[in-house]
Amino acid sequence: MLINKYMVYVDHQCHECGKKIKGKGKYCARPEYCRVLALHKKRNPKITTILNNKDDNFYYLLGLISADGHLHKNDYGIEITFNNKDRHTLEQIFKKYGGSIRDKKDNTVIWCVSYKPFYDYLLNIGITPAKSNTLNVVKFFQHLNRDEKIAFIRGVLDGDGGVRVYEYQNKNKYSRKIYSYLSFDICSNSKIFIETIAEFLNSELNEQLLNVTYEPKARAYYIKSYARFKPIRILDLIYSTLANNICIHRKYNMYMTYKQTHGDHVNVVPSRLKTLNLPAKNK
Secondary structure (H helix, E strand, C coil): CCECCCCCECCEECCCCCCEECCCCCCCCCCCCHHHHHHHHHHCHHHHHCCCCCCHHHHHHHHHHHHHEEECCCCCEEEEEEEHHHHHHHHHHHHHHCCEEEECCCCEEEEEEECHHHHHHHHHHCCCCCHHHHCCCHHHHHCCCHHHHHHHHHHHHHHHEEEEEEEEECCCCCCCCEEEEEEEEEEECCHHHHHHHHHHHHHHHCCCCCCEEEECCCCEEEEEEEECCHHHHHHHHHCCCCCCCCCCHHHHHHHHHHHHHCHHHCCCCCCCCCCCCCCCCCC
16 A cells, blocks of 8 residues: 555555555455455455366356356356256366355255356456346357367257257057157247257257247247157257366267167267266265
């Protein structure tokens, strides 16, 4: 802190948020954030580097937050809630970016972090606290390169999408053969957001495989593909840059199992795409 010759405190900046302040102290007068941020940084030093390494996992996290994240209005907090069966994904995010993980009584697990620069970054690209009605990341998405867009969509799929295998039996009394097919879907309350994703996937596949539909009961817009082989083409693209990056293993393994079972009818499985093994549970 600087003092001029008249023994008056000179204006200076808050050590954390950069806001100009007067008088004594290192932090501005916002008790909900700046007074505790220094301690938070000591406990979670990894989060301070989250904006320095914008790799595929970073854009995956942005897609996940835009689909299934929650931004607090007062304390710059960001939360992602998963069912406990997908806990491994949040543990990977925690290992890479810090923050904290806690369990809830309803068999869910939450990853949460509070870091103002990252919070402001999310606001700037169009992810807002009331994102169900105000999500607008189209301009940001259009400026990404191909691999970054794929990583972002993979995060959206893990947040608000589904990969399922359905089975049905032939009703013909002379043939009771059981058939199976793969389904893929992503939903969002933002029509322009889901249209942007569908447009990118269709352009990459050079075919109109996805159309946007509105579901009145869910009050959301969907892109869906129900068939034996068309969803495989879409998921081949979404998981083409996976390598060792973060994803929900449950959805990926379901897609890979179906693809390997019906491998004679689809493209050859890329050599780097292998079924991911979850870590063994501690007994």
